[in-house]
Amino acid sequence: MANVDHGGVEAARFGISRSPKWPAVEKAHLDKQPRCVCCKPGADTKAALQVHHIFPFHYCIALGRPDLELDQRNLITLCEDEAGKPGENHHLLVGHLDDFQSSNLSVVEDAKTTFYGMAAAAIRADPKWQAKEAKRLAPLDKMTAADKQAFKDAMNTRFPLQTTGPSHAGA
Ligand SMILES: [Zn+2]
DSSP states (O other): OOOOOOOHHHHHHHOOOOTTTTHHHHHHHHHHSSOOOOHHHHHHHSEEEEEEEEEEEEHHHHHHOOOGGGGGGGEEEEEEOTTTOOOHHIIIISTTTTTSSOTTTTHHIIIIIITTTOOOOHHHHHHHHHHHHOOOOOOOGGGGHHHHHHHHHHHHHOOOOOOSSSSGGGG
């Protein structure tokens, strides 16, 4: 894709790069989920699209679950505002709470309900979004031991390790 790879840029700060299998997994996800989950049908037809990791892949790799980089359960399609491809920036605002060094672990629920169909300006003005932004996930290098344990617990509870299936091979 021609889009800016914000997730890849952030992961590179920690010496982590995407799996060579990522482009195929990304394409398979777009085939399955070809629209922004946060946009009403038809609203994202001109927008750039990003396949976003619910649990950011470099955290998954660093904290013991590299399989989740390539696991379809951990992916969601969101729109992005780029030159010539206007969108509501749901990737930045709902996926990352306005900072690509952070992430919104409630992105699926928030895209489908809390901020569904909302324009970027309305999301920024929403007290629910402002409250989330104020206590968002710390960048990997700023996490405490307790932060890391909470992240691992959330990740392993939501997406238990699959002992069979093609995505368990690792990166
Ligand atoms: Zn959208």
